[in-house]
Amino acid sequence: MRGRSGAPQLDTQQGIRRRNLSRVMYAVAAHGPLSRAAVASRIGLTRAAVSTLVDELIRSGHLDELGPERPGRVGRPGSALAMSARGPVGIGAEVGVDHLAACAVDLRGEVRVRAVRRASNRGRSPGPVLEELTALVRKVSAEAREAGMSPAGLAVAVPGLVSRDSRTVVRAPNLGWHDIDLAPLLPAELPLTVDNEANFGALAELWLGEDTPEDFLHVSAEIGVGAALVVDGRLLRGTRGFAGELGHVPIWPEGPACPCGGRGCLEQYAGQEAVLRAVGLEEREDRVELLAECADAGDETVRRALSDAGTAMGIALTGAVNLLDPRAVVLGGALSRLAPWLLPSLERELAGRTAGRACRVTASVLGPDGPLLGAAHSVARAVLDDPVGAVGAGAGGG
Amino acid sequence: MRGRSGAPQLDTQQGIRRRNLSRVMYAVAAHGPLSRAAVASRIGLTRAAVSTLVDELIRSGHLDELGPERPGRVGRPGSALAMSARGPVGIGAEVGVDHLAACAVDLRGEVRVRAVRRASNRGRSPGPVLEELTALVRKVSAEAREAGMSPAGLAVAVPGLVSRDSRTVVRAPNLGWHDIDLAPLLPAELPLTVDNEANFGALAELWLGEDTPEDFLHVSAEIGVGAALVVDGRLLRGTRGFAGELGHVPIWPEGPACPCGGRGCLEQYAGQEAVLRAVGLEEREDRVELLAECADAGDETVRRALSDAGTAMGIALTGAVNLLDPRAVVLGGALSRLAPWLLPSLERELAGRTAGRACRVTASVLGPDGPLLGAAHSVARAVLDDPVGAVGAGAGGG
Numbered sequence: 001m002r003g004r005s006g007a008p009q010l011d012t013q014q015g016i017r018r019r020n021l022s023r024v025m026y027a028v029a030a031h032g033p034l035s036r037a038a039v040a041s042r043i044g045l046t047r048a049a050v051s052t053l054v055d056e057l058i059r060s061g062h063l064d065e066l067g068p069e070r071p072g073r074v075g076r077p078g079s080a081l082a083m084s085a086r087g088p089v090g091i092g093a094e095v096g097v098d099h100l101a102a103c104a105v106d107l108r109g110e111v112r113v114r115a116v117r118r119a120s121n122r123g124r125s126p127g128p129v130l131e132e133l134t135a136l137v138r139k140v141s142a143e144a145r146e147a148g149m150s151p152a153g154l155a156v157a158v159p160g161l162v163s164r165d166s167r168t169v170v171r172a173p174n175l176g177w178h179d180i181d182l183a184p185l186l187p188a189e190l191p192l193t194v195d196n197e198a199n200f201g202a203l204a205e206l207w208l209g210e211d212t213p214e215d216f217l218h219v220s221a222e223i224g225v226g227a228a229l230v231v232d233g234r235l236l237r238g239t240r241g242f243a244g245e246l247g248h249v250p251i252w253p254e255g256p257a258c259p260c261g262g263r264g265c266l267e268q269y270a271g272q273e274a275v276l277r278a279v280g281l282e283e284r285e286d287r288v289e290l291l292a293e294c295a296d297a298g299d300e301t302v303r304r305a306l307s308d309a310g311t312a313m314g315i316a317l318t319g320a321v322n323l324l325d326p327r328a329v330v331l332g333g334a335l336s337r338l339a340p341w342l343l344p345s346l347e348r349e350l351a352g353r354t355a356g357r358a359c360r361v362t363a364s365v366l367g368p369d370g371p372l373l374g375a376a377h378s379v380a381r382a383v384l385d386d387p388v389g390a391v392g393a394g395a396g397g398g
Numbered sequence: 399m400r401g402r403s404g405a406p407q408l409d410t411q412q413g414i415r416r417r418n419l420s421r422v423m424y425a426v427a428a429h430g431p432l433s434r435a436a437v438a439s440r441i442g443l444t445r446a447a448v449s450t451l452v453d454e455l456i457r458s459g460h461l462d463e464l465g466p467e468r469p470g471r472v473g474r475p476g477s478a479l480a481m482s483a484r485g486p487v488g489i490g491a492e493v494g495v496d497h498l499a500a501c502a503v504d505l506r507g508e509v510r511v512r513a514v515r516r517a518s519n520r521g522r523s524p525g526p527v528l529e530e531l532t533a534l535v536r537k538v539s540a541e542a543r544e545a546g547m548s549p550a551g552l553a554v555a556v557p558g559l560v561s562r563d564s565r566t567v568v569r570a571p572n573l574g575w576h577d578i579d580l581a582p583l584l585p586a587e588l589p590l591t592v593d594n595e596a597n598f599g600a601l602a603e604l605w606l607g608e609d610t611p612e613d614f615l616h617v618s619a620e621i622g623v624g625a626a627l628v629v630d631g632r633l634l635r636g637t638r639g640f641a642g643e644l645g646h647v648p649i650w651p652e653g654p655a656c657p658c659g660g661r662g663c664l665e666q667y668a669g670q671e672a673v674l675r676a677v678g679l680e681e682r683e684d685r686v687e688l689l690a691e692c693a694d695a696g697d698e699t700v701r702r703a704l705s706d707a708g709t710a711m712g713i714a715l716t717g718a719v720n721l722l723d724p725r726a727v728v729l730g731g732a733l734s735r736l737a738p739w740l741l742p743s744l745e746r747e748l749a750g751r752t753a754g755r756a757c758r759v760t761a762s763v764l765g766p767d768g769p770l771l772g773a774a775h776s777v778a779r780a781v782l783d784d785p786v787g788a789v790g791a792g793a794g795g796g
Contacts, residue, residue: 325636
């Protein structure tokens with residue numbers, strides 16, 4: 001028999017210490033300020049063990065000691081611990097079809113700095129676009145540094161397929177990019193992760209959404225229709241990083257040809273361009289807002305087109321729900337703005353085709369901010385997951 | 399921020415000891431007989447640590463010491479370790495639509511005892527069917543005990559959806575069973591796990607197949623069409639245990655009504671009944687063999703029907719490949735027998751619709767034995783994963 005195992009085998013003292021440092025960080029991030037005793041009781045370690053960990057985290061600049069909790073009392077006062085105000089921040093950035101954005105999120109999950117630049121990036125070559133993005137990232141990083149914080153890394157959300165090297169955009173049809181390594185075009189001073197906007201949107205939903213389950217399908221759209229699958233609280237990325245291509249699930253096998261090479265793909269019925277075409281509206285940069293305003297104003301043609309798009313999404317999601325059995329489907333990104341007109345037909349179609357096996361469909365509360373927040377939070381959480389890994393691990397924990 | 403983490407936190411001495419016992423077992427199962435020194439070098443622990451673990455596994459009856467490796471030599475001879483010939487065996491059983499089967503597999507992965515009973519179970523109530531299965535299981539267990547082995551548990555493969563309690567068949571349409579708890583109807587003396595035949599077939603493929611990757615989609619068919627998804631070497635089960643329902647992915651959204659409540663599901667085009675209907679053949683118990691023989695003999699009607707079924711499967715798999723990005727698709731179970739006539743049209747359809755994103759499609763080498771083997775191996779591997787868990791863990795390792 002082959003000895004396959006899914007669990008990481010990091011049972012060294014070093015590995016255990018690093019995981020315990022992480023548990024202290026999560027406890028203080030979520031519930032701080034906390035005394036050492038309160039941390040010990042939350043994570044189930046002795047006070048002595050917690051003190052050693054806390055001392056290390058104070059030395060490395062991750063935690064601050066706020067001073068005695070109960071000044072003036074007799075006995076040994078507990079000293080409250082809090083995330084350092086001058087600690088690491090995660091820098092998130094987004095290349096949208098119609099905008100660029102960057103932000104800094106601290107270890108408590110708060111957005112500390114933010115910058116946006118609106119302009120179409122469609123068909124522009126990567127060089128100038130990423131030069132502008134670099135300027136935004138440097139601006140946000142500089143402001144964070146001025147406030148005493150220290151950027152720990154950069155995560156960039158892009159509207160396209162990203163290879164598992166986390167830096168190469170394999171295909172971003174709405175930008176016109178193919179096989180572009182982003183690393184040489186972005187600030188070299190920060191560790192870089194590039195991922196699909198749908199993946200970062202799904203992670204934001206997992207970490208920041210309201211009552212988000214650990215198993216769900218996150219459907220989002222910039223121009224195309226993308227999805228991301230979260231299973232047991234983790235992204236399912238696929239062998240090449242291409243999982244979640246809901247937009248190219250065949251709906252009508254002999255329907256219109258799709259640029260992907262297939263026929264009758266979901267995007268031919270529910271993509272933004274297909275919907276605009278159906279209603280005879282002209283191209284505009286903020287097309288989602290345009291559609292939403294028309295639907296708000298009672299435009300029957302637009303409402304019918306969105307309802308038809310919802311039906312097509314219901315057919316594609318029937319296949320996805322049958323294959324994956326998620327606890328919920330969440331419409332995120334731009335789709336959350338259009339949810340009121342998509343959901344009724346989508347839910348009708350899905351329920352009718354999956355009797356007894358259906359799952360709830362909701363709209364994200366994060367809206368179009370999801371991918372940018374997911375990117376920045378992914379950097380901040382990597383610090384919480386292994387706070388002193390880079391500086392304190394010596395020859396590695398394996 | 400919420401402290402979600404996918405990794406189990408078993409960093410106690412107890413948890414580490416149990417994982418190390420498992421590593422010793424896998425090393426000896428895969429490469430034995432081995433000396434203690436060879437085990438130590440394979441798993442990267444000191445010889446002293448390995449000796450303590452080995453002593454415990456000898457005491458618990460999992461390992462045998464074969465005596466000095468190099469008798470007659472000077473110095474301390476290494477004593478070779480092997481899996482105990484009288485150790486635990488996993489009992490697997492299968493409820494097929496047309497047969498019942500049971501077998502015993504030892505910790506080296508060898509089938510030691512086996513029993514099959516052919517007869518249609520279609521429409522029979524669970525009581526008599528499981529009474530017959532119990533008799534088969536007891537026969538296999540008794541023979542294993544006579545040979546000195548000790549049955550460690552029972553895993554049962556069924557052609558239907560099984561709830562995550564691993565004992566209740568929610569829906570097995572080809573048997574006519576709904577919401578049946580199998581536990582009271584099977585031998586009470588063995589710990590029980592019930593699962594879908596497609597899941598056990600996929601696990602068999604993962605553990606026993608030739609060059610099976612850790613990420614693949616396993617498609618199988620008894621009467622319906624089922625699939626199982628393996629991601630990073632683990633089954634993706636879905637929230638309720640219903641993942642993998644490829645047979646009810648819509649192919650033609652306005653196609654024929656399906657008993658599931660949907661329309662135009664894959665099973666309406668590629669299920670065995672649909673194919674038999676298309677070729678005008680009568681119902682027979684061994685319908686797969688019948689179709690294969692006709693196709694072997696050059697029957698053009700049957701070949702065309704199988705080719706059409708392959709096309710429908712290609713459309714459904716396009717959606718699955720787009721969503722999951724697996725490394726491979728494996729046709730298992732009865733489908734492996736029909737693969738020569740399904741594959742050409744299936745691959746053509748899939749490649750045409752997923753230009754640049756396609757993945758290889760192969761037929762399983764395990765054939766219809768997959769689910770039964772997967773069931774028995776799952777019990778044997780549970781022993782390897784935690785060899786003395788039940789007796790040696792005391793108050794638990796968490």
